[in-house]
Amino acid sequence: GAGVSQTPSNKVTEKGKYVELRCDPISGHTALYWYRQSLGQGPEFLIYFQGTGAADDSGLPNDRFFAVRPEGSVSTLKIQRTERGDSAVYLCASSWTTNTEAFFGQGTRLTVV
């Protein structure tokens, strides 16, 4: 595609529910990243994929968070038992390699009520 696409744009969920956030990277980009941005802050790293494998998930805050990229293209970030503190904008980015600039999607705004 022309750019990184994220769905949904907005998600409101109740505390304790499960959510999935989808990222469709730029075609051909092998590196994919998830970041989280809270109000007034810069994005914070969550997880990095090179191809299908999670090369680094050190930024995931706890074991309620999990992400997959089964075919090396689309990725899904999964959050179990959501908490109000999970409310933030979740950003996905992709790049040709780790040595090139990353291009971001428009983000998914998650609100846990």
Next chain:
Amino acid sequence: EDQVTQSPEALRLQEGESSSLNCSYTVSGLRGLFWYRQDPGKGPEFLFTLYSAGEEKEKERLKATLTKKESFLHITAPKPEDSATYLCAVQGSGAGSYQLTFGKGTKLSVIP
């Protein structure tokens, strides 16, 4: 641990009034310093990558420069459409070298 500090937090300029945004950083081996622009409700939009001290890059009214400790984003004769939050990020060569470490950003408002 890589760190990025941006100043000022917010900046109001009259249209045509040139100024600079600052990005101070500490990193274990700089692989790249990145500038992004972020509009409200949007994801960051890539502007520049700088790799070594002394490097400069320009795009329309924006010019980014890099030293060993900081980067500046110079805005010449800004227009209202330049209003946005400008984010600076570094990529180091230590553990997790593919991660970007971002500053909190500078919110720029250009008044007509």
